[in-house]
Amino acid sequence: MNRMLARRLVTNVSRMNVLMKSFSTQVAEDAGSLNEKLSKEHEKKQTISNNIQQYDVAIVGGGMAGMALACFLASLPMTKQLNVAIIDSNPALGSRLCIKKDDPPDPRVITVTPATISFLRDAGAWQYVEQSRHASFNKMQVWDYTGLGYTRYDARDVNKEVLGCVVENKVLHSALLSRVEATDFQKTIYPLRLTSMTLQPSSTSTVVDKFSSTASSSAQRNLAKLELSDGSSIYAKLVVGADGGKSRVRELAGFKTTEWNYSQNAIICTVEHSIENQCAWQRFLPSGPIALLPIGDKYSNIVWTMSPSESGHRKSMNDDDFVEDVNRALDYGYGPHPKSSLGTGDLFSWLNMDSTFSANQFFEIPPKVVKLASQRMVFRLSLRHVNTYASKRVVLIGDAAHTVHPLAGQGVNLGFGDAFTLSKIIAEGIALGNDIGEVHLLKRYETERKPANIMMMAVLESFQKAYTIDFGPLNVLRAAAFHGANYISPLKRSIISYASGDQKLPLFT
Numbered sequence: 001m002n003r004m005l006a007r008r009l010v011t012n013v014s015r016m017n018v019l020m021k022s023f024s025t026q027v028a029e030d031a032g033s034l035n036e037k038l039s040k041e042h043e044k045k046q047t048i049s050n051n052i053q054q055y056d057v058a059i060v061g062g063g064m065a066g067m068a069l070a071c072f073l074a075s076l077p078m079t080k081q082l083n084v085a086i087i088d089s090n091p092a093l094g095s096r097l098c099i100k101k102d103d104p105p106d107p108r109v110i111t112v113t114p115a116t117i118s119f120l121r122d123a124g125a126w127q128y129v130e131q132s133r134h135a136s137f138n139k140m141q142v143w144d145y146t147g148l149g150y151t152r153y154d155a156r157d158v159n160k161e162v163l164g165c166v167v168e169n170k171v172l173h174s175a176l177l178s179r180v181e182a183t184d185f186q187k188t189i190y191p192l193r194l195t196s197m198t199l200q201p202s203s204t205s206t207v208v209d210k211f212s213s214t215a216s217s218s219a220q221r222n223l224a225k226l227e228l229s230d231g232s233s234i235y236a237k238l239v240v241g242a243d244g245g246k247s248r249v250r251e252l253a254g255f256k257t258t259e260w261n262y263s264q265n266a267i268i269c270t271v272e273h274s275i276e277n278q279c280a281w282q283r284f285l286p287s288g289p290i291a292l293l294p295i296g297d298k299y300s301n302i303v304w305t306m307s308p309s310e311s312g313h314r315k316s317m318n319d320d321d322f323v324e325d326v327n328r329a330l331d332y333g334y335g336p337h338p339k340s341s342l343g344t345g346d347l348f349s350w351l352n353m354d355s356t357f358s359a360n361q362f363f364e365i366p367p368k369v370v371k372l373a374s375q376r377m378v379f380r381l382s383l384r385h386v387n388t389y390a391s392k393r394v395v396l397i398g399d400a401a402h403t404v405h406p407l408a409g410q411g412v413n414l415g416f417g418d419a420f421t422l423s424k425i426i427a428e429g430i431a432l433g434n435d436i437g438e439v440h441l442l443k444r445y446e447t448e449r450k451p452a453n454i455m456m457m458a459v460l461e462s463f464q465k466a467y468t469i470d471f472g473p474l475n476v477l478r479a480a481a482f483h484g485a486n487y488i489s490p491l492k493r494s495i496i497s498y499a500s501g502d503q504k505l506p507l508f509t
């Protein structure tokens with residue numbers, strides 16, 4: 001057993017090494033002034049030979065990351081005149097959803113961090129979320145099945161008002177779309193899929209160049225050509241792959257990935273309580289964490305990680321049995337409640353110079369679930385990270401570049417960080433008169449985002465591993481970690497800041 005564990009740990013450490021080796025170190029950021037010649041060129045919506053539309057930017061994938069990029073580009077003075085194509089066959093992009101507060105909740109939700117809220121507020125999108133159902137939470141409790149410890153977090157620990165906000169996917173997506181529509185941003189939505197892409201020969205892409213065999217103009221030769229599912233084509237100076245974990249752009253551009261599957265699935269669904277839930281709860285069970293996230297009114301969302309066979313069983317069991325299982329998992333099942341012992345905290349009192357608000361809060365039992373309020377959906381979980389984020393004329397953002405375990409609700413927050421940084425770098429490129437598809441410009445985006453994404457992936461990976469191994473000494477170490485995180489104030493503040501989207505490392509600051 002010990003040898004097996006040791007082998008698993010060694011394998012995981014070497015996997016993380018592969019990820020860490022792909023760090024880049026260069027950090028460069030210049031401010032620039034407006035280059036009129038270039039911005040005029042960007043204002044022009046051109047139709048070049050044989051009536052193929054040309055765009056400054058083609059965003060492939062109008063999900064969260066793609067729409068966030070459109071939203072940021074629409075709100076920055078230097079980029080709002082760009083001519084942008086958004087390619088996605090998702091019907092949500094075609095018909096404006098009118099979401100009412102009493103509509104049935106979407107079982108897919110996102111926990112957005114304060115950093116993301118701030119990006120979205122500045123871009124004018126957050127006001128649309130505020131008009132719909134959403135729930136901010138200012139408290140969080142994390143514990144495990146051994147009953148050896150727990151950690152409470154409170155927004156007041158870091159002088160913030162909220163730790164995060166839970167928003168249904170359809171609400172957030174519709175907010176991004178509404179914001180883009182409310183501006184005079186020149187965007188064209190293609191309700192189609194990208195099928196093929198042709199890049200110029202100097203690109204690092206493995207895609208075969210077809211331009212040389214046609215009598216195309218020099219302008220066309222210097223652009224990417226995208227072929228769409230109805231047989232039509234468009235050209236673009238920059239192709240942004242925001243097309244999710246199975247990215248076609250990534251595949252066509254020949255970007256390699258480092259990836260592995262967790263032998264875990266996540267069941268998600270919406271549940272109802274008899275009272276309003278205002279706290280985010282997460283309990284680590286032997287087969288994975290279960291999270292109960294408030295989404296407003298008396299509803300919460302469940303994200304429950306477990307083995308594929310357990311998820312198959314729990315997806316098909318009747319609603320009442322499932323609700324009972326959820327209540328067991330969040331309360332008395334698998335092991336005892338941790339004791340709210342301030343005595344244990346005294347062990348750390350020498351480090352607890354300025355105690356946080358939450359350090360003396362007692363362990364609480366989450367509110368009981370009374371009813372299942374949506375269908376149950378099952379997702380396979382995997383980790384994936386692309387080795388290169390950018391080459392000439394192509395760049396990846398969101399899940400197309402990285403897919404993480406949902407245990408800390410960070411996936412789309414990383415994608416929003418990518419979209420924000422890319423929009424800023426495109427704006428800087430325009431200001432300096434650069435071609436926005438040039439690799440040296442796009443590499444600056446990679447230099448900024450890759451270390452931040454890899455660091456978050458490494459943190460999530462260690463959590464995932466540490467909490468799925470049931471082994472005596474490790475359980476004690478985990479308990480010490482709970483106590484440390486609960487009672488050592490600088491550590492607790494550092495964890496909250498990092499999880500909130502601050503770009504600091506999760507160490508003492």
Ligand SMILES: Cc1cc2nc3c(=O)[nH]c(=O)nc-3n(C[C@H](O)[C@H](O)[C@H](O)COP(=O)(O)OP(=O)(O)OC[C@H]3O[C@@H](n4cnc5c(N)ncnc54)[C@H](O)[C@@H]3O)c2cc1C
Nearest residue numbers: 061063064065111193194243244398399409410411412413
């Ligand atoms: C169970 C679970 C819970 C999660 N919880 C959270 C959470 O609490 N917080 C959080 O931050 N993240 C969470 N995530 C992660 C989050 O859902 C993803 O990170 C996020 O949805 C990725 O957004 P994206 O826009 O990059 O990709 P996607 O949402 O996958 O969007 C990709 C888009 O591209 C389109 N597309 C695909 N192929 C093509 C093509 N060939 N041509 C054109 N368009 C194409 C698709 O139609 C889609 O609209 C969770 C994930 C899971 C599985």
